[in-house]
Amino acid sequence: MNNFEPKIIGFLCxxxxxxxxxxxxxxxxxxxxxxxxxxxxxxxxVDPTFVFKALDVGADGVLIAGCHPGDCHYSDGNYNTxxxxxxxxxxxxxxxxxxxxxxxxxxSAAEGPQFAKIVNEFTExxxxxxxxKKGELAERGAKVG
Amino acid sequence: xxxxKLAIYWAAACGGCDVAVLDVHEKILxxxxxxxxxxxxxxxxxxYADVEKMAPGSIDVCLFNGAVRNSENEHIAKMLREKSKxxxxxxxxxxxxxxxxxxxxxxxxxxxxxxxxxxPSTVNxxxxxxxxxxxVPEGVLHLPEFFGFxxxxxxxxxxDYYVPGCPPTAERIWEVVQAIATGNLPAAGAxxxxxxxxxxxxxxREKSNKKIKRFYxxxxxxxxxxxxxxxxxxxxxxxVTRGGCGGQCISANMxxxxxxxxxxxxxxxxxxxxxxIGAIIDARTPEEVKKILxxxxxxxxxxxxxxxxxxxxxxxxx
Ligand code: SF4
Ligand code: SF4
Numbered sequence: 001m002n003n004f005e006p007k008i009i010g011f012l013c014x015x016x017x018x019x020x021x022x023x024x025x026x027x028x029x030x031x032x033x034x035x036x037x038x039x040x041x042x043x044x045x046v047d048p049t050f051v052f053k054a055l056d057v058g059a060d061g062v063l064i065a066g067c068h069p070g071d072c073h074y075s076d077g078n079y080n081t082x083x084x085x086x087x088x089x090x091x092x093x094x095x096x097x098x099x100x101x102x103x104x105x106x107x108s109a110a111e112g113p114q115f116a117k118i119v120n121e122f123t124e125x126x127x128x129x130x131x132x133k134k135g136e137l138a139e140r141g142a143k144v145g
Numbered sequence: 146x147x148x149x150k151l152a153i154y155w156a157a158a159c160g161g162c163d164v165a166v167l168d169v170h171e172k173i174l175x176x177x178x179x180x181x182x183x184x185x186x187x188x189x190x191x192x193y194a195d196v197e198k199m200a201p202g203s204i205d206v207c208l209f210n211g212a213v214r215n216s217e218n219e220h221i222a223k224m225l226r227e228k229s230k231x232x233x234x235x236x237x238x239x240x241x242x243x244x245x246x247x248x249x250x251x252x253x254x255x256x257x258x259x260x261x262x263x264x265p266s267t268v269n270x271x272x273x274x275x276x277x278x279x280x281v282p283e284g285v286l287h288l289p290e291f292f293g294f295x296x297x298x299x300x301x302x303x304x305d306y307y308v309p310g311c312p313p314t315a316e317r318i319w320e321v322v323q324a325i326a327t328g329n330l331p332a333a334g335a336x337x338x339x340x341x342x343x344x345x346x347x348x349x350r351e352k353s354n355k356k357i358k359r360f361y362x363x364x365x366x367x368x369x370x371x372x373x374x375x376x377x378x379x380x381x382x383x384x385v386t387r388g389g390c391g392g393q394c395i396s397a398n399m400x401x402x403x404x405x406x407x408x409x410x411x412x413x414x415x416x417x418x419x420x421x422i423g424a425i426i427d428a429r430t431p432e433e434v435k436k437i438l439x440x441x442x443x444x445x446x447x448x449x450x451x452x453x454x455x456x457x458x459x460x461x462x463x
């Protein structure tokens with residue numbers, strides 16, 4: 001497990017979180033290169049299909065980041081994200097996926113340090129969880145389904 | 146024109162698909178007129194051995210219903226594929242696993258444990274489990290192997306056409322048989338006997354702004370017969386499910402359960418449904434969301450009721 005470098009897909013909204021990541025970059029803050037960023041126009045655009053597909057094709061973790069509630073460029077998009085997320089976690093767990101692999105965070109354009117901190121923490125968490133394998137919960141003997 | 150050579154088979158199935166074929170009523174005589182039936186275990190007395198002897202391609206069309214749950218299902222699927230010019234995955238079980246594939250939430254060991262040891266009606270002090278080879282004084286008895294994963298038909302053999310539905314409705318079956326008989330078929334790989342638009346599109350119920358404060362299970366509410374069921378808090382799968390079924394559940398005041406499968410281009414019906422539901426829950430804080438979601442008893446089992454073989458994340462199995 002020592003050499004395990006997690007692959008993490010990050011869906012970042014254009015208006016806040018992507019700008020926050022950009023700020024972290026220009027401020028030369030260090031965060032691991034495990035995060036592969038996909039810029040989306042709004043966190044509300046992140047269909048759960050994207051998350052499931054990412055895990056299906058080899059991601060070990062997925063980060064969704066959007067503007068803080070109330071700050072959405074499209075006024076309501078991130079509320080959809082807020083409502084989908086817990087339902088998605090329930091389904092993930094029933095599917096035998098450790099739900100700690102998928103995280104939702106609110107990051108504004110001014111929160112570069114916050115963004116770097118989240119990526120650091122999340123990468124560490126995924127590193128501890130190890131590579132994603134379908135049915136991992138059942139394999140660990142947890143009751144799923 | 147030579148008569149169409151037809152085979153109809155059931156694998157891990159409930160028999161509903163076969164009954165649905167019989168449900169075309171007097172048109173069954175037209176089918177019998179247009180087709181020679183070479184194998185149909187539910188209705189005729191042909192033997193597997195007869196089919197085994199046939200040359201490849203002897204069967205024009207095979208309507209295969211049921212999922213592939215054990216090695217016998219797999220064996221017959223492969224044999225029928227070889228003998229058939231056109232292989233049709235018929236019904237939700239063959240298309241995407243259907244009801245039998247709900248077992249994919251559990252591991253093989255857990256299923257055997259539950260069924261052969263733990264159910265209240267089971268008495269099995271010697272802890273006997275089915276095995277594939279069982280020596281007895283007369284020789285060795287063979288049983289099919291119970292797979293760890295319930296497969297859709299196309300995970301085992303190449304499939305030419307898909308006819309979804311649990312079961313497909315009789316009208317659609319008739320259309321499909323006619324299309325096959327006249328050679329009037331779309332390109333291989335197509336879904337036939339279903340529409341490319343959602344059930345909502347053809348649903349006659351009144352739709353307004355969807356905002357849900359509470360979810361109900363079917364037994365907790367008698368819904369208004371005119372208004373959209375989803376708006377009344379019932380988990381109707383209409384928004385993410387192909388139309389073409391004629392809306393039988395909807396007209397019986399029951400929500401759509403999703404048996405006609407995902408719309409064209411949708412990878413994962415359940416994921417799409419999470420997306421739809423998220424957009425209409427009437428809540429602005431995580432606490433409110435949590436309270437409303439508590440009304441959904443078994444999200445994955447409900448959203449993937451017919452599609453666990455083909456879901457992106459495959460349950461307890463790999
Ligand atoms: S699709 Fe439905 S009707 Fe057909 S075999 Fe499966 S469960 Fe039965
Ligand atoms: S959600 Fe169900 S009841 Fe409402 S319009 Fe769609 S199919 Fe009809």
